[in-house]
Amino acid sequence: MITWKDKTVIVTGGGTGVGRAVCLKLAEYGAAVALNYCRSEKEALETARIIEAMGGRVITLQADISDDNAVRKLVRDTENAFGAIHYLVNNAGITKQIDLSDLESVTDEVWDHLISVNVKGMFYCARAVAQVMKKQKEKQKEKQEEKLNVNQGDCAIINMGSIAGITGSGSSLPYAVSKGAVHCLTKSLARALAPDIRVNCIAPAGICTRWWEGEEEKMYRLSGKLPLQRISTPEDIAELVCSILVQSSMTGQIISPNNGMLI
Structure with a gap:
């Protein structure tokens, strides 16, 4: 059973x-x-205050993930603060509301912005943490060879x-394409970083977040057409993220919590 208290995410x-x-x-x-x-x-800062009130350990770090240098600093600062990095949740992303058939509104600026954050940003984060994780693995292997009582850390x-990214339909064509690229990036990274680091992906349908603000009626119409007649909550996805992080036999997988939308 995993002990989360010695893990940094x-x-x-x-x-x-x-x-x-x-x-x-x-x-x-x-x-x-x-x-x-x-x-x-x-x-x-409010989220951090909630965590601290729970007695948790947290630091807040500002960085634009589409900036490789900023990402590398983010990773260095995390390692300096906690001594190790075990897991990365590549959650940051952006969207752009453009009707799928409105191809003329899909400008170079839209493409560049979504790809730079949603795809390149995730790659930058994965590349930076992989260096730290692999370094940790090597140190742990050395200690094991010296017959020290150290368990190889999970990453x-x-x-x-x-x-x-599965259906090709979403808030805009470039958004759907960027998420399809994330799914492929996941599989490529899973191959590139195996066996030391597992890489998986969650591909949710609609979630009750601020992206739905002002569109509550649309959300309820959608939920009524789903087999489970509900929209996922952020807490649903958080539970799934945590469970997949510790699945030691899983890598390169795209898991879609969608309340039955695809059946």
Whole structure:
């Protein structure tokens, strides 16, 4: 059984929505949390205050994940604060509301922004933490060879995809394409980082977050058409993230919590 109290987790986009729920769940389990945010400083600090009130360990780190240098600093600061990094939750992402048939509104700027954050940003984060995780693995192997009583640490990455990357339909065409790329990135990283680091992806359908603000009627219409007649909550996704992080036999998988949308 996993002991979360000796684990450190970076959660990107951890101040709001699913990211916040993941941070709170990890803190509840006892993990040390490095909560990354880009612009949502107020929400990030509030999330950190909640964790601290629970008696949890947390630091908040501002970084734009589309900036490779900022990501590398984020990882260094986390390692300096907690001494190790065991898990990465690649949650930060952006969207753009454009009707799927409105191809003329899909500008180069839209493409560049979504790909830089949703795809390249996740790659930057994975690449930076992989260096730390592999270094930890080597040290642990050396200690094991010296017959010291040290268990080899578990290391894993979860990328946040989307059902849009499976169906091709979502808030916009570039968003769906970017999430399809995240799913492929997951499989490629799983191969590249095996056997030391497991990499999986969650591809949820609609979730009750601030992205649905002002569209509650649409959300309820959608939920009524689903077999389970509900929309996932951030807490649902947080529970799933935590369970997949510790599944030692799973890598390269795309898991879609969608309340039956695809059946």
